[in-house]
Amino acid sequence: MSIIVDHLTYIYAKDTAYETRAVDDVSFVINDGEYLGILGATGSGKSTLIQTLNALLIPDSGTVYFDGKDIFDKDYDKKELRGNVGLVFQYPEHQLFETDVFTDVCYGPKNLGLSQKDAELRAYEALKLVGFKDEDFYQSPFDLSGGEKRKAAIAGVLAMKPRVLILDEPTAGLDPKGRWEILELIKKIREETGITILLVSHSMDDVAENAERLIVMYKSHLVFDDSPVNVFSHYEKMKEIGLDVPQVMQVLLELKRRGFPVETDRITLNDVKSEILRLLKR
Amino acid sequence: MIKDITLGQYYPSGSILHKLDPRVKVMGALIYIISLFIFKGKLGYIATTAFLIFLIMISLVPFSYMIKGLKTIIIFMVFTALINLFMTPGEPVFTIWKLTISKEGIEVTARMIIRLISLILGTSIMTFTTTPNQLTDALERLFRPLKIFRFPVHEIAMMMSIALSFIPILVEELDIIMKAQKARGADFDDKRFTKRVKALIPVLVPLFVSAFRRANDLALAMDSRCYRGGDGRTKMRPLVYHKKDIMAYLILLLYLAIVIVMGRL
Amino acid sequence: MNLIEVKKLIYEYIRRDKDGNVDGITTAIDKVDLDISQGDFVAILGHNGSGKSTLAKHLNAIYFPEEGVVYVDGKDTSDPKNIWDVRQTTGMVFQNPDNQIIGSIVEEDVGFGPENMGIAPEEIWDRVEESLEAVGMYEHRERSPRKLSGGQKQRVAIAGIVAMKPKCIVLDEPTAMLDPKGRADVIRTIKKLNRENSITIILITHNMEEVVDADKVYVMDKGRLVMQGSPREIFSQVDELKEIRLDVPQITELAYELNKEGIPLPKGILSREELVEELCRLL
Numbered sequence: 081m082s083i084i085v086d087h088l089t090y091i092y093a094k095d096t097a098y099e100t101r102a103v104d105d106v107s108f109v110i111n112d113g114e115y116l117g118i119l120g121a122t123g124s125g126k127s128t129l130i131q132t133l134n135a136l137l138i139p140d141s142g143t144v145y146f147d148g149k150d151i152f153d154k155d156y157d158k159k160e161l162r163g164n165v166g167l168v169f170q171y172p173e174h175q176l177f178e179t180d181v182f183t184d185v186c187y188g189p190k191n192l193g194l195s196q197k198d199a200e201l202r203a204y205e206a207l208k209l210v211g212f213k214d215e216d217f218y219q220s221p222f223d224l225s226g227g228e229k230r231k232a233a234i235a236g237v238l239a240m241k242p243r244v245l246i247l248d249e250p251t252a253g254l255d256p257k258g259r260w261e262i263l264e265l266i267k268k269i270r271e272e273t274g275i276t277i278l279l280v281s282h283s284m285d286d287v288a289e290n291a292e293r294l295i296v297m298y299k300s301h302l303v304f305d306d307s308p309v310n311v312f313s314h315y316e317k318m319k320e321i322g323l324d325v326p327q328v329m330q331v332l333l334e335l336k337r338r339g340f341p342v343e344t345d346r347i348t349l350n351d352v353k354s355e356i357l358r359l360l361k362r
Numbered sequence: 363m364i365k366d367i368t369l370g371q372y373y374p375s376g377s378i379l380h381k382l383d384p385r386v387k388v389m390g391a392l393i394y395i396i397s398l399f400i401f402k403g404k405l406g407y408i409a410t411t412a413f414l415i416f417l418i419m420i421s422l423v424p425f426s427y428m429i430k431g432l433k434t435i436i437i438f439m440v441f442t443a444l445i446n447l448f449m450t451p452g453e454p455v456f457t458i459w460k461l462t463i464s465k466e467g468i469e470v471t472a473r474m475i476i477r478l479i480s481l482i483l484g485t486s487i488m489t490f491t492t493t494p495n496q497l498t499d500a501l502e503r504l505f506r507p508l509k510i511f512r513f514p515v516h517e518i519a520m521m522m523s524i525a526l527s528f529i530p531i532l533v534e535e536l537d538i539i540m541k542a543q544k545a546r547g548a549d550f551d552d553k554r555f556t557k558r559v560k561a562l563i564p565v566l567v568p569l570f571v572s573a574f575r576r577a578n579d580l581a582l583a584m585d586s587r588c589y590r591g592g593d594g595r596t597k598m599r600p601l602v603y604h605k606k607d608i609m610a611y612l613i614l615l616l617y618l619a620i621v622i623v624m625g626r627l
Numbered sequence: 628m629n630l631i632e633v634k635k636l637i638y639e640y641i642r643r644d645k646d647g648n649v650d651g652i653t654t655a656i657d658k659v660d661l662d663i664s665q666g667d668f669v670a671i672l673g674h675n676g677s678g679k680s681t682l683a684k685h686l687n688a689i690y691f692p693e694e695g696v697v698y699v700d701g702k703d704t705s706d707p708k709n710i711w712d713v714r715q716t717t718g719m720v721f722q723n724p725d726n727q728i729i730g731s732i733v734e735e736d737v738g739f740g741p742e743n744m745g746i747a748p749e750e751i752w753d754r755v756e757e758s759l760e761a762v763g764m765y766e767h768r769e770r771s772p773r774k775l776s777g778g779q780k781q782r783v784a785i786a787g788i789v790a791m792k793p794k795c796i797v798l799d800e801p802t803a804m805l806d807p808k809g810r811a812d813v814i815r816t817i818k819k820l821n822r823e824n825s826i827t828i829i830l831i832t833h834n835m836e837e838v839v840d841a842d843k844v845y846v847m848d849k850g851r852l853v854m855q856g857s858p859r860e861i862f863s864q865v866d867e868l869k870e871i872r873l874d875v876p877q878i879t880e881l882a883y884e885l886n887k888e889g890i891p892l893p894k895g896i897l898s899r900e901e902l903v904e905e906l907c908r909l910l
Contacts, residue, residue, distance in 0.1 A: 122776060122806045136541045159547050167545040173575075174535070175542040177567035187564065191547030222571065226675060236546060253722075253803045255675045255833040257872040282806035322808035327836075327877040327899060334903045340910060349877065353884050360890060360909060372731055374769055493731040527731050530773055579726035586687050586719040587729075587740040587787065588711055598738040598751040 083110040083133060083165070083244065083276075087142035090128050094140065102128040104300040105142070110244070110278065115270060117287030117308070118280045120297035121322035126280050129297065130246050133278075134165040163192045166242030170249040172233035176221035181232050182207065184221055188240040199239070206239035207232075209272065210265060227258035231265065238269070245269065246278040251286055263290065284312070284324045288347050296323070309345045328352040335359070371530065372493045375422035379491040383607040384500035386614075391488040393614050398477050398484075401625025407476055409624045413617055414480055423490045431486055432479065439478060446471045494526035496599065502592075503601050516592030524580070532573060539568045628701050630795055630827055631686060631717070633661035635695035638681055655681040657850035658695070663843075665794065668821045668828045670838035670858075672873060673847035679831050682847070683797045686829065688713040700794060715744060717795040717829075718788030722803050724780035728772045733764065733783050736772055740791040751790075758789040761824065762816050778809020782816055789820065795827035796820070802834060810834075835862075835876045839897040846873070863895030878902050 090103040103125045110116055120126040131137040133144055135151050135158050144151050151161055169175060178184035185206055189199035207217060210231040221232050230250060237245065247266065251259040267290055270277050281287055287294060287308065294311045296304035298321040304311045312318065312325045315333060319325070332344045332352060342359050346352045374380070379387070398410055418425060432439075452466030489497070502519035509515050540550065543564045550561050638656040641649055656678045663669050673679040684690040685697050688704045700716045702709040718740075721727050730736030734755055741751045759765040762782040767775065772783055781801050788796050798817065802810040814837055821828045830837065838844050844861045846854035848871045854861055862868070862875050865883045869875075875883070882896040882905075890909065896902050 121808055131541065134545060136544055159549065162545055162547055169538065169542040169545070173572055174539045174568055175546065175564075177564045187543075187548075188546040191549070240547065256835075256874040257674055260872075322806065324807045328881050330899055331878070331881065331902055331906075334899065335906065338903070338907060349881055349884065352881060353888070356881075356885060356906065357888055357890070360906075372771065374732065374771065376769075493735060495731055495735050523731075524729070527728070527773075531725055576723075576726045579721060579723060580729070582684075582689060583719075583721055583727035583784075584729065584739075585689060586714055587791065588714050588743040589739075590711070590743065594745045596742050596745050596748060596751070598735070598742055598748055598755070600748050 082112050082147075084145040085109070085129075085133070085142075086145065088129070088132060088139050088144065089141045090125075090132060090137060091140045092128075101300050103132070103139070106297075106300075106302045107142075108295055108302060108305050110276060112243075113274055113276055115277045115290055115292045116279070117291030117294045118278060118297065119282070119284060119287060119294055119311075119323055120280075121282055124297040124321075125300040126297045127248060130167065130248060130278065130280055133244075133246060134162045134167050136162075136167070159192065163188075163240045164242055165244045165246065166237035166240055167246045168234050168237045168248065168250065170252055172221075172229040175233055175236060176229060179220060180218040181212065181221050181224070181235075182217040184232065185236045185239050188236055192240055202239040202241065203235070206235040209238060209269060210235045225258075227254055227261055230254070230258075230262055234265070234269075242275065244276040244278065246280070248280045249282070250279065251281070251283070259286075266290070282323070284318075284326060288312070288326050296321070309347055312347050313345060331356075371489065373423045373427065373490040377420055377422040377491065378606070379417070379421045379487070381606070382491075382610055383601060383603055384492045384496040385504060385601060385603075386607045386610045387488045387492050388497070388500045388504060390610065390614050391485050393618055394484040395481060397618055397621045398480055401621055403625060405624040406621055407473075409617075409621050410480055411476070414483055417487050418483070421487050421491055423487070428483060428486060428490070432482060435482065439475065442478075443471050443475060446474055494523045497526070498523035499597065499599070499601060516595075520592075528573075528576065531576070532569065535572055536565065536569055539565050539572075542568075628698070629662045630665045630700055631661065631663040631829075632698040633659055633682075633685070633695070634697075635660060636682070636685065636692050636697060637694035638678075638685070638690060639693060654850050656685075659847075659850075659852050661845065661852070663795075663827060663829065665827055666821070666825045667842045668818070668840070669830070670841040670844045671829065671831045671847060672833060672835070672838060672844060672861075673831075674833065674872065677847040678850040679847045680799050683719070683799050683829070683831050686717050686795075686797050687719045689719075715791055716793055717797055718791055718793040720781070720784050720788060720796060720798045720801050722800040724777050724784060724804065725773075727784050727787075728780065731771060732768075733759070733770055733772055733775075734768045736783060737786045737790050740787055744791060754790040754792070755786075758786040759783075761789055761820060762786045763812075776809060777805045778812045781805065781809070781813050785813070785816060785820070789824070789826070793826065795829065797829045797831070799831045800833070801830075802832065802837065810837075833873070835874050835879075839876060846871070858897055859895035861895075862897060 085106060085108050088103055088106045089101065092100045092102050106129060118126050128137060132139050138152060146161065146165065149156060176184055178187065182203055185203040186199045189202045212231065221229060224232060250262050254262065263286065266277060266279065279287060279291060291308055294304060294306060294308050295302060296311060304314065312329055315325050326347045328349050329347050329352065332342050332346060332355060335342050336344050340359060342355055346355050418428065447463055447467045448461045450464055450467035450470050452464035454462045455465050455468065456463055498519040502515055505515050548561055548564060552558055552561065636656050636659045640653045640655055642651045642653055644650040659682060671679045681690060685692060686699060688710045691705045697704045699713045702712055704713050728736055729739045737755045737758055738751050741754050759768050762785050764779060764782050764786060767779065772780055802813050805813065817828050817830065818840060820826045832838060839858050841858055844856065844858050845852055846861060862879045865875050865880065876897060878899055879896055882892045882902055886892050892905050896905065
């Protein structure tokens with residue numbers, strides 16, 4: 081019960097002057113129930129990569145297995161796959177289209193062939209899960225704030241009851257409050273439903289606290305597949321590929337460089353705080 | 363895919379054609395189109411095709427990139443070709459089922475395809491070597507006489523230029539929107555016509571909303587950069603004919619004369 | 628007189644329901660006073676909807692005050708005859724890099740402003756060249772802006788404003804859509820313009836790390852200016868900032884948390900180096 085990405089390669093604009101390998105020989109496994117972060121700068125191939133996971137893009141070589149089955153097999157039901165592997169795109173404006181939020185969220189389940197009643201039931205559940213109040217169900221999605229739009233978009237995918245939820249840059253462009261709300265929401269969705277989470281971002285702040293494992297993409301290649309602590313310990317390499325490392329971790333690294341006996345494998349504010357307190361009380 | 367549309371897109375290769383006055387290129391495209399329809403014999407095809415090859419070569423735009431633009435209209439081409447092939451009466455060559463292909467049909471079709479391809483490639487060379495801004499500058503200048511009839515030449519030229527430069531962005535956006543809805547189980551491959559039309563709504567609504575938002579943003583950006591219409595505006599590339607432009611006009615006229623002469627033979 | 632003077636500015640939106648009846652009034656800007664002197668690097672912080680973008684659009688004569696006055700370089704923005712002078716004095720860079728590109732190649736885009744101002748062609752080219760060099764995009768001058776990265780596009784947009792020789796540039800969340808590298812490049816560019824070309828910078832943002840080098844920080848909430856001071860003064864008020872749900876830079880927060888545990892660290896620590904120095908002193 082997992083996703084296996086097997087030597088996946090995707091080439092854009094094949095056989096033209098603009099030919100580029102967007103994803104180059106990438107292999108990794110997504111375990112059931114995991115919270116996985118995918119980090120990479122713009123153009124690193126991370127968006128292309130996730131679009132192959134629900135067969136929106138078809139790779140040039142390699143493949144993806146979902147529950148042990150090759151999803152690019154001719155007989156594989158793509159619609160069912162997309163119901164199971166939900167993908168929320170970066171900008172909610174790209175998917176919201178109905179006159180009210182509730183009807184919009186019904187769109188996914190109805191496409192899966194559910195009856196009107198079942199679709200509405202699912203939409204209700206999904207909107208409740210993302211924290212919509214009853215009185216906001218019939219608002220126009222276009223009148224919502226940036227953060228609320230994102231929640232509506234996430235609900236639109238959750239209503240299909242996916243087993244894996246992929247979110248592409250869910251916090252980009254939001255203010256600190258909106259960002260915090262979305263990250264808390266993702267945590268809550270996972271706690272309540274137990275689904276697998278794949279959060280794609282260029283900001284380490286989004287993944288440092290919550291993700292259990294990180295995949296780092298750079299120039300179409302997978303460069304790291306490890307725990308956040310281990311990934312961020314490659315401080316120089318991360319800088320080189322245009323990604324940040326938690327500032328608080330850098331404080332520990334600097335203290336260590338000056339000869340103090342600190343453990344540097346701490347990435348959250350609380351852990352760093354404890355480590356510094358330990359050092360000071362020594 | 364939709365993304366493969368290269369028609370009407372600028373390709374910076376720094377060739378001699380890129381450096382010509384855009385008015386020459388607009389007139390050149392026009393002359394080339396005219397030349398395609400004024401001859402009858404085989405020699406005319408040789409002349410127009412040879413000139414096209416000459417232009418493609420000096421444009422330094424990769425041929426593979428150029429023909430990508432043809433792919434998008436291939437359906438249209440096949441359709442017209444089939445009609446011509448089967449509907450032209452004449453000496454039968456072979457018959458499939460109830461349809462007969464005639465020798466004349468093959469000839470007419472071949473001619474039509476060569477003309478169509480030449481037409482598209484000829485005009486593409488203009489757009490590949492001229493930025494949308496230069497193109498509209500040229501049109502604005504060429505149509506300037508219409509201003510006396512209070513025709514808003516500058517405004518229309520500006521609108522065209524903006525529309526052209528936003529096409530690639532909207533095409534890309536369309537692609538993302540379609541993917542976003544497919545991720546929600548949308549089916550754009552359904553064969554039934556009504557289903558297909560219905561499937562378009564979830565794509566068109568976000569596309570229009572986005573286009574309006576972009577238009578609004580762009581208007582603000584233009585305002586804050588002091589845009590106030592064509593009056594009092596200067597051009598960073600004032601259109602002035604140079605020696606090479608005169609040369610280009612002469613070559614074009616010579617070419618037209620050759621086609622006229624060869625077309626009669 | 629200061630370059631920008633805002634006195635008792637009020638701006639209200641009328642909300643309407645579906646049938647077009649007046650539903651209520653939102654006060655986007657509520658009695659704001661602001662003075663910015665030539666050459667300053669000023670940051671305005673606040674949430675979406677705090678009124679910071681609305682305020683910015685007043686400095687560029689896109690919006691006009693309903694009550695109060697805005698002077699830009701001594702000129703009243705609500706006077707129609709000043710509008711072009713005001714827009715040329717304070718240039719504006721917006722959030723979405725794609726929606727402010729007008730030219731189909733970089734040079735043409737940068738030249739758009741000067742063309743509108745009616746400047747002679749030779750001078751436009753000089754200005755385009757200078758501005759592109761100032762933002763570090765000269766080598767890309769002949770490329771299509773569409774093929775550039777987000778950070779590069781934003782720097783082209785900045786060059787487009789610089790070419791109009793403004794005294795002040797207002798940047799409305801210019802880095803919100805960029806990745807860390809693009810963000811760093813844009814911030815470095817505007818700091819350089821401030822330092823080397825003495826252009827006044829007004830940076831509107833909700834990214835706290837970007838404002839630590841500002842001369843002055845204003846914090847807006849619900850249409851009001853709720854705090855102002857140096858970055859150090861602002862970020863030493865961690866509790867107040869958290870109350871209006873704004874972050875503080877991670878380093879500042881760490882220092883604040885350590886302080887709460889009884890570690891004697893000064894308030895408002897902004898940089899990593901500073902914190903490390905202070906900690907070393909204690910060790």
